[in-house]
Amino acid sequence: MVVRKISTADYVIAGIITVLVFSLGLSLGIILDNARYKDTEVQIRTQELDYNSLQFQSSYLSTLERERSCPVLQASLKTAIFDLSESLEKVISYGDNGNLANGDFDYLRRRYILDNLRYWLLARETKKMCGLDTVSVLYFYEENCKDCPNQGVLLSHFKNVYGDRLLIFPIDTSVENEPMIKILQGQHNVHVYPSIIVENFKFEGLTTKEELEGLLCRELEC
Amino acid sequence: MNALIKVLLWASYAVSLYFAIFLFLQLLKNKYRPAKKKLTSFPHVTITVPAYNESKTILPTLESLNNLRYPKDKIQVLIVDDGSTDNTPEVVRAYVKNKAHMRLVKKKNGGKGSALNKGLKMAKGEYFSCLDADSEMAPDALANMMSVFDKDVAIVTPAMRVKEPKTFIQRMQRVEYIIQVLLARLISRLDCQYVAPGPGSVYRTGVLRKLGGFDENNLTEDQEIGYRHQLHHYRIRHCNEGLVFTKSPATVKEFYKQRNRWYKGGFANLVQYRKLMFNKEYGDFGVMQMMMNVVRYALCIVALVVTFDIFIMPWMNRLKDLVIIEYDLLPYLERLTLHLDIASIGILQMLVLGVIFAITLYLFWTAHKEMKEGVLHQGFLVFIPYFFLYYLAKSAIVFIVLVELMVGKKQKW
Numbered sequence: 001m002v003v004r005k006i007s008t009a010d011y012v013i014a015g016i017i018t019v020l021v022f023s024l025g026l027s028l029g030i031i032l033d034n035a036r037y038k039d040t041e042v043q044i045r046t047q048e049l050d051y052n053s054l055q056f057q058s059s060y061l062s063t064l065e066r067e068r069s070c071p072v073l074q075a076s077l078k079t080a081i082f083d084l085s086e087s088l089e090k091v092i093s094y095g096d097n098g099n100l101a102n103g104d105f106d107y108l109r110r111r112y113i114l115d116n117l118r119y120w121l122l123a124r125e126t127k128k129m130c131g132l133d134t135v136s137v138l139y140f141y142e143e144n145c146k147d148c149p150n151q152g153v154l155l156s157h158f159k160n161v162y163g164d165r166l167l168i169f170p171i172d173t174s175v176e177n178e179p180m181i182k183i184l185q186g187q188h189n190v191h192v193y194p195s196i197i198v199e200n201f202k203f204e205g206l207t208t209k210e211e212l213e214g215l216l217c218r219e220l221e222c
Numbered sequence: 223m224n225a226l227i228k229v230l231l232w233a234s235y236a237v238s239l240y241f242a243i244f245l246f247l248q249l250l251k252n253k254y255r256p257a258k259k260k261l262t263s264f265p266h267v268t269i270t271v272p273a274y275n276e277s278k279t280i281l282p283t284l285e286s287l288n289n290l291r292y293p294k295d296k297i298q299v300l301i302v303d304d305g306s307t308d309n310t311p312e313v314v315r316a317y318v319k320n321k322a323h324m325r326l327v328k329k330k331n332g333g334k335g336s337a338l339n340k341g342l343k344m345a346k347g348e349y350f351s352c353l354d355a356d357s358e359m360a361p362d363a364l365a366n367m368m369s370v371f372d373k374d375v376a377i378v379t380p381a382m383r384v385k386e387p388k389t390f391i392q393r394m395q396r397v398e399y400i401i402q403v404l405l406a407r408l409i410s411r412l413d414c415q416y417v418a419p420g421p422g423s424v425y426r427t428g429v430l431r432k433l434g435g436f437d438e439n440n441l442t443e444d445q446e447i448g449y450r451h452q453l454h455h456y457r458i459r460h461c462n463e464g465l466v467f468t469k470s471p472a473t474v475k476e477f478y479k480q481r482n483r484w485y486k487g488g489f490a491n492l493v494q495y496r497k498l499m500f501n502k503e504y505g506d507f508g509v510m511q512m513m514m515n516v517v518r519y520a521l522c523i524v525a526l527v528v529t530f531d532i533f534i535m536p537w538m539n540r541l542k543d544l545v546i547i548e549y550d551l552l553p554y555l556e557r558l559t560l561h562l563d564i565a566s567i568g569i570l571q572m573l574v575l576g577v578i579f580a581i582t583l584y585l586f587w588t589a590h591k592e593m594k595e596g597v598l599h600q601g602f603l604v605f606i607p608y609f610f611l612y613y614l615a616k617s618a619i620v621f622i623v624l625v626e627l628m629v630g631k632k633q634k635w
Contacts, residue, residue, distance in 0.1 A: 001374065001457075002413050002455050002456065002457045004413065004455070004506075004507070004508075005413075005505050006502065006505050006506055006509055007412060007506055007510075010244060010247050010248070011244070011509075011510070013247060014241075014244040014247060015240065017243045018236065018239050018240045018243055021239060021243075021577050022236070022570070022574070025570030025571075025574060026570055028569045028570070029568065029569045029570045149539075153547060154546060154547065157546075157553065160553035160554050160556070209546070209547065209548060
């Protein structure tokens with residue numbers, strides 16, 4: 001017959017080590033979250049600086065040196081918009097993975113929406129001024145919209161097709177505390193998601209691959 | 223990822239990490255030392271070989287029993303033919319001719335449990351062993367296992383190895399069995415063993431008879447008898463030197479059939495012996511092992527859910543995306559860049575999984591070392607899927623078994 005025993009000490013030690021591993025992971029996680037947040041802030045500051053520079057370039061060009069400097073402005077603008085979309089994707093991915101505190105995530109999302117809108121306006125002005133061969137698409141979506149992921153996939157596809165000639169500015173309308181979104185929605189009369197504004201034309205609901213292809217091809221003269 | 227999956231995932235991480243650390247502690251406390259005790263007397267042992275249509279595999283089994291380094295006058299081998307419809311009786315009869323310690327016993331078909339009980343009824347030995355008709359004992363296995371018995375021990379279990387693995391799935395099972403031997407050794411020190419494997423376990427005949435013999439209706443009678451010994455506070459010990467080689471399923475279909483039976487039997491036994499759960503009267507077996515037996519199945523289901531959510535769903539979404547863009551992949555491929563954002567990976571998740579993986583690797587390495595087999599003996603191609611796919615395959619079978627149990631599907635042995 002077995003004289004039964006309970007290895008209490010082993011259970012406690014295993015428990016303590018488990019808690020220690022979790023605590024270490026949590027602590028490192030918090031440190032990394034802060035680093036991520038700081039990194040994103042640095043990116044935002046750099047993008048703000050880029051934006052100020054671009055705005056200044058634009059103002060300068062509207063008075064002087066238009067022919068010679070337009071290509072420089074065009075290149076800078078495309079790079080800046082590309083960087084913006086990359087860092088926005090990163091923030092969304094951090095948010096989806098729960099790598100950023102909710103407050104931080106909401107704040108960064110709002111900042112990116114504003115940046116997107118500023119660049120959208122600048123892109124339109126620059127196109128007018130320098131005759132850029134670009135198309136700007138303002139893309140309105142919301143979190144629980146059924147067709148939005150499909151619209152996102154199609155827009156990404158055409159971004160791959162046309163590269164930096166297609167400038168997409170995604171606006172997440174689920175961000176409630178940003179008045180600029182309401183102003184834009186009102187201005188373009190957007191009530192259905194997804195909706196896209198290609199230059200001055202509005203398309204409500206899912207815009208199919210064929211429709212988008214025809215539209216973009218017409219705008220970009222392909 | 224929705225909240226429920228996140229909770230399941232983190233609960234699984236915590237439980238897996240806890241048990242991995244617990245096992246690691248046991249490994250540090252119980253370094254392997256080969257048994258040095260030599261038998262001074264040789265108790266009489268009855269070995270029963272239940273056989274049903276085993277004409278093609280039984281001869282090596284009998285040969286291994288005939289070659290045991292144990293006095294022949296102290297062994298009684300009963301080959302119980304369980305109503306075979308092939309020529310098993312003729313093959314056995316021809317082999318046992320002129321071998322006084324071996325005997326063929328015929329009975330109507332009634333399943334493995336009934337064949338073992340027939341052997342138990344006829345056993346003359348003070349100890350009772352069984353050997354599946356597709357398994358072989360190493361020459362010193364019996365003597366080594368007998369040396370483990372002391373007054374408290376009622377069962378000694380062998381170190382099972384997969385015999386001559388040929389197919390990929392057999393090679394994976396060989397790796398699995400090597401790990402199982404180490405785990406059996408570790409939990410044996412805590413009196414937590416609950417399976418007395420069909421190939422080669424040795425019992426005290428008196429205790430086995432007192433407990434009523436084998437359950438003839440159980441799908442995993444070797445596990446049920448282990449639980450029953452635990453229920454009555456009998457000690458089960460493992461013997462690393464009791465080498466037994468067994469044939470493992472060679473195809474996916476055979477593997478599925480075997481595991482389906484094992485898991486169904488496992489669930490039934492857990493329900494039958496639920497009163498042992500969290501029962502302090504049963505020491506570590508009650509508070510830890512029984513819980514681990516439940517958690518093991520739960521982790522299988524979580525592993526499936528998480529795999530589906532983290533790996534399968536995203537790939538299904540990608541396929542859906544392909545349909546949306548009408549398979550126009552060229553623009554995507556032209557701009558394809560590989561950039562891994564390390565910062566987006568959760569550090570806690572990485573740390574927990576890293577510790578679990580490191581402990582698993584250490585257990586893996588130790589298990590192979592103790593069995594004197596190189597870690598990559600079965601090849602690198604076995605090593606990777608063993609860690610990443612084999613467990614998932616078993617989890618899928620557990621899931622199917624659960625569904626079958628819920629819809630009330632019956633299964634024969």
